[in-house]
Amino acid sequence: MVTGSRNGELSLADARLNFSIYGASAPRYQELVRPPRDDERP
Numbered sequence: 451m452v453t454g455s456r457n458g459e460l461s462l463a464d465a466r467l468n469f470s471i472y473g474a475s476a477p478r479y480q481e482l483v484r485p486p487r488d489d490e491r492p
Contacts, residue, residue, distance in 0.1 A: 460468075465475040474483045 460476060468474065468476050472480050473485075474480050
């Protein structure tokens, strides 16, 4: 795990976990994200 880089204290693994739980890289960003459009879904 790498922390303390350009991304601050958040590691990529932590951001991925947060995204799966909260839909954002961190809980504090939940209000700033929107649901994906149909053309953005896999």
